[in-house]
Amino acid sequence: MDNIQILWVDDEIDLLKPHIMFLEDKGYSVDKINNGAEALEMVDEKRYDLIFLDENMPGMDGLETLKRLKSKNNSIPVIMITKSEEEAIMEDAIGSQISDYLIKPVNPKQILLSIKKNLDTRRLVSEKTTSNYQQEFRQIAMDMSMVNDFEGWEDLYKRLIFWELELDQLEDEGLNEILLTQKKEANSQFFKFISKNYEDWLHNGEDAPxxxxxxxxxxxxxxxxxxxxxxxxxxxxxxxxxxxxxxxxxxxxxxxxxxxxxxxxxxxxxxxxxxxxxxxxxxxxxxxxxxxxxxxxxxxxxxxxxxxxxxxxxxxxxxxxxxxxxxxxxxxxxxxxxxxxxxxxxxxxxxxxxxxxxxxxxxxxxxxxxxxxxxxxxxxxxxxxxxxxxxxxxxxxxxxxxxxxxxxxxxxxxxxxINVDDPTKLVGDKSVNTNLRYKVGRGMSYQFKDVYEVKNPEDIYLPKPNINSTFVFAKESLFFAYPNNFNHYVKYYSNTYQHGGLSLExxxxxxxxxxxx
Incomplete structure (x- = not known):
């Protein structure tokens, strides 16, 4: 906390000594200025994390000082302190993008709460989100091993998306890597689930999603x-x-x-x-x-x-x-x-x-x-x-x-x-289609562990371009690449968005x- 720099601007700054000592005891560094002009100079010379600004000062008042501060650095949170509760003054201040305002007389706990609200919220939210995801990570891992119906997979996928969007806000690469690993495992299990149930869904509609x-x-x-x-x-x-x-x-x-x-x-x-x-x-x-x-x-x-x-x-x-x-x-x-x-x-x-x-x-x-x-x-x-x-x-x-x-x-x-990242080799003649996530054709050879194979397309109500046509669908985040041009495929298509295959996304x-x- 000792690296948090606060500037307090008030024409009666000497009367606020108890408040400032309270903050310094909490580990904050506080610079004290009694007028707006000097405050502007201080902001030019030093980086501040937060500014307390008195609204009613002689000479350059708080609202004018606020406008000039914002023109210099719009990102510094400014907390306005005022004796007045007049609506017009508050509208002017809020319109100038104050982060908070306090009505005099203020007490040290109000000041501390306002600091935490404006500086520590992101950290506190980050800590809470991290803690909650760590708990949910274990629960998702347990649930993933037991999902055995389509409703369960819908629920699990939506939970993963929820946490993905939550972690987007934190910019924590470690947590994002953990979630990405968990999504990959989910797709691995989902592939097995679909391979086992997809054809039955199409023939027994009552049990299908x-x-x-x-x-x-x-x-x-x-x-x-x-x-x-x-x-x-x-x-x-x-x-x-x-x-x-x-x-x-x-x-x-x-x-x-x-x-x-x-x-x-x-x-x-x-x-x-x-x-x-x-x-x-x-x-x-x-x-x-x-x-x-x-x-x-x-x-x-x-x-x-x-x-x-x-x-x-x-x-x-x-x-x-x-x-x-x-x-x-x-x-x-x-x-x-x-x-x-x-x-x-x-x-x-x-x-x-x-x-x-x-x-x-x-x-x-x-x-x-x-x-x-x-x-x-x-x-x-x-x-x-x-x-x-x-x-x-x-x-x-x-x-x-x-x-x-x-x-x-x-x-x-x-x-x-889905964003594809790993190739899987497939060999086929010129009649094979060009999609990177599914292939249909005759006489294809491929890695069986990487695909959902349908020897007779009519079993899953797909037309057969030729009498011996087979469909194969790439699992997880794989994409098909031909061995004779393998390096080109890997370089050109890795980390691109493709569709046609079998994944939650x-x-x-x-x-x-x-x-x-």
């Missing part, structure tokens, strides 16, 4: 009413932790009614998961029902060109064939601005769907653009980048208008993404319903 192909019928459909305007926003590639960082921004305009999660189907890739959401069908069923509207991995045609057709077909099957439905897909900033400008045209429909692709574009850009890769080289930075994008996006502008128009909101995604994703404030 809500998944991509059942999401619309089970959770969206109950919110669709002809006399109650609703907008479903699907933000492509939005992880649960990314939702958590944009949630407080949205809650300025909306109240969260319900926040839950569902499981993306495999592959956790847009052409599979999002088509399943809009059709209410698994990919194999889409291909059988719609024929040429299903596009296989290596076909040149766009993979998500028929979402609106799939959506309208599902609406008809759910008994909404006569309802006017709007559908918009936003793939760039200008398209988002255009939608905002013409939003009144959209709102003639009782139900609208907006697909917002930007988060997906951001994750792919991180692979291909060095600048983006450097801006988001870990999950904390990726969350920060997502938040920054959202705060300045047409999507937020649209949400503000929807709130003003009293439109109910549903926000969800199709799948998440990719499979357990948010679904949120909101009501305008």
């Amino acid at each position: 809500v998944m991509s192909h059942t999401l619309f019928k089970k959770w969206v459909n109950p919110s669709i009413k002809a006399n109650d305007k609703t907008c479903l926003i699907v933000i492509d590639n939005l992880r649960y932790d990314q939702w958590k960082v944009i949630k407080p921004i949205i809650e300025q305009y909306y109240v969260t009614d319900e926040e839950k999660s569902f499981y993306s189907i495999l592959p956790t890739a847009t052409q599979y998961a999002r088509n399943a959401i809009f059709s209410g069908l698994m990919p194999l069923e889409i291909k059988k029902r719609f024929g040429d509207k299903w596009v296989d991995d290596n076909d040149e045609e766009g993979k998500n060109n028929y979402e609106e057709d799939f959506l309208l077909d599902q609406m008809k099957r759910l008994g909404h064939g006569d309802m006017k439905v709007g559908y918009k897909k936003i793939t760039n900033h200008n398209a988002g601005k255009k939608l905002v400008d013409n939003i009144s045209n959209m709102l003639v429909n009782p139900f609208n769907v907006v697909v917002y692709n930007f988060v997906d574009m951001l994750s792919h850009a991180k692979t291909d653009m060095k600048v983006i890769k450097e801006l988001a080289d870990n999950d904390k930075a990726y969350r920060s980048l997502t938040k920054s994008w959202f705060q300045n996006s047409p999507l937020l502008d649209m949400i503000k208008i929807l709130a003003d128009k009293k439109v109910k909101l549903i926000i969800t995604t199709d799948h998440g993404t 990719e499979m357990i994703v948010p679904f949120v319903t909101l009501t305008p404030r």
Whole structure:
């Protein structure tokens, strides 16, 4: 504590000697000045952690001194001490960014409490958070060994995300490393759980979680009413932790009614998961029902060109064939601005769907653009980048208008993404698809311990491009690399965000319903 420097500015500083001695006995170093002009000189000469400032001084008064102090160093906490409780004076002081104010006469305990509140809060919060996580770490480790159902995995993943966001505030590399290790272990166990249960879920729906192909019928459909305007926003590639960082921004305009999660189907890739959401069908069923509207991995045609057709077909099957439905897909900033400008045209429909692709574009850009890769080289930075994008996006502008128009909101995604760090070797011919987290093809060889293998894709309702096609999904944070170009793959793709595989981050994703404030 002896390195904490305090400056006390008061024209009656000599009368405050008992208070100053009290602080010095507590280990604080206190410099004493009786006027504002000298205080400004002291701040130029020395670094202070906190300033006590009398509001009513002759000559340069406290408010004027405060303004000049803030112009020199806006980060120093200033505690105003005043005899007056006049509202105008307090508004001036608070408007000038004081950290606290005290009414004379003050006692030493008030002074000490104000110091602790302004200087020690971060340390005390850090210590409490650290202590709480250390306790929770042991509990999570115990629970992880016993999780045996999908609800348990959802709960465990959300607890890990909670602590990840809490530890973001502390900048404690040691604790972050511990949490990262725990997340890796969780993904290792989750991989075994999904490998064991995934196929059964698809064949025994009663015991399955809500998944991509059942999401619309089970959770969206109950919110669709002809006399109650609703907008479903699907933000492509939005992880649960990314939702958590944009949630407080949205809650300025909306109240969260319900926040839950569902499981993306495999592959956790847009052409599979999002088509399943809009059709209410698994990919194999889409291909059988719609024929040429299903596009296989290596076909040149766009993979998500028929979402609106799939959506309208599902609406008809759910008994909404006569309802006017709007559908918009936003793939760039200008398209988002255009939608905002013409939003009144959209709102003639009782139900609208907006697909917002930007988060997906951001994750792919991180692979291909060095600048983006450097801006988001870990999950904390990726969350920060997502938040920054959202705060300045047409999507937020649209949400503000929807709130003003009293439109109910549903926000969800199709799948998440994971920061990949380790390669696993795979050999295949030119017919094998290019995705780094899942592969489909004939005659592939790979490390069996690193993948969830499906020899017959139809067992998990996936189409077979060829009669002998096999699907493999990379586990945890692995990515596929070809041996003949191994070093290139490792250098180029390590520490990038990918999707399509089997991990908590990719499979357990948010679904949120909101009501305008």
